[in-house]
Amino acid sequence: MDFWQARFTSGQTPWDRSAAHPQLLAWLQAGMFSSNLKVLIPGCGRGHELRALGQAGIAAHGLDYAPAAVALARAQLGDFPGEVELADVLDWQPDTPVDRVYEQTCLCALHPDHWRRYADQLYGWLKPGGLLLALFMQARRDSAAEGFVEGPPYHGDIQGMRALFPASHWNWPAPPYTSTAHGQGWAELAVVLERR
Numbered sequence: 045m046d047f048w049q050a051r052f053t054s055g056q057t058p059w060d061r062s063a064a065h066p067q068l069l070a071w072l073q074a075g076m077f078s079s080n081l082k083v084l085i086p087g088c089g090r091g092h093e094l095r096a097l098g099q100a101g102i103a104a105h106g107l108d109y110a111p112a113a114v115a116l117a118r119a120q121l122g123d124f125p126g127e128v129e130l131a132d133v134l135d136w137q138p139d140t141p142v143d144r145v146y147e148q149t150c151l152c153a154l155h156p157d158h159w160r161r162y163a164d165q166l167y168g169w170l171k172p173g174g175l176l177l178a179l180f181m182q183a184r185r186d187s188a189a190e191g192f193v194e195g196p197p198y199h200g201d202i203q204g205m206r207a208l209f210p211a212s213h214w215n216w217p218a219p220p221y222t223s224t225a226h227g228q229g230w231a232e233l234a235v236v237l238e239r240r
């Protein structure tokens with residue numbers, strides 16, 4: 045947590061687009077979110093996506109374990125519908141299962157040692173038929189060829205994602221998936237998984 049807290053307090057947040065992710069806006073436009081659905085945003089950071097949903101009348105629930113991020117996201121949300129909770133995504137549980145989880149750069153912020161636990165959390169949070177709207181970070185480093193695991197961001201290799209979110213538990217759409225470039229040289233692969 046200290047690592048991320050320091051990033052926010054020092055303003056070193058190179059992943060931050062200073063605006064809602066274009067894919068979130070595309071999914072919003074496509075009707076993937078609505079005000080009667082419970083929406084969760086784990087690792088919400090500064091909360092641009094919470095605000096965009098709030099502006100559309102959708103009260104999403106943001107989670108982050110860095111107090112500075114929570115304060116920034118609450119300020120960002122202002123009076124728009126929605127809320128932000130200080131919580132560790134590896135432990136937190138909802139009162140009732142949710143309809144949508146918007147996963148943007150939380151998975152890639154976690155060391156892969158924690159991915160199994162996080163993926164199990166995502167599965168447990170969602171209702172059967174609920175959707176995981178995921179942006180899988182594509183940030184492969186050359187050192188991976190020699191076995192080094194470096195990040196964040198940790199590379200979300202598509203084969204690794206298939207293993208983490210197996211077809212026995214998740215319905216996968218057929219590729220190709222939309223890729224959004226990031227100014228840092230990374231890209232994010234947009235995949236909507238249905239929880240079985």
Ligand SMILES: C[S@@+](CC[C@H](N)C(=O)[O-])C[C@H]1O[C@@H](n2cnc3c(N)ncnc32)[C@H](O)[C@@H]1O
Nearest residue numbers: 048087088089108109110113132133148149153
């Ligand atoms: C790379 S940032 C992304 C923030 C935001 N999703 C965005 O794209 O701008 C990762 C975020 O996840 C949060 N985070 C990392 N591990 C977490 C954990 N175990 N529980 C809750 N939040 C976590 C960090 O504090 C940080 O805000």
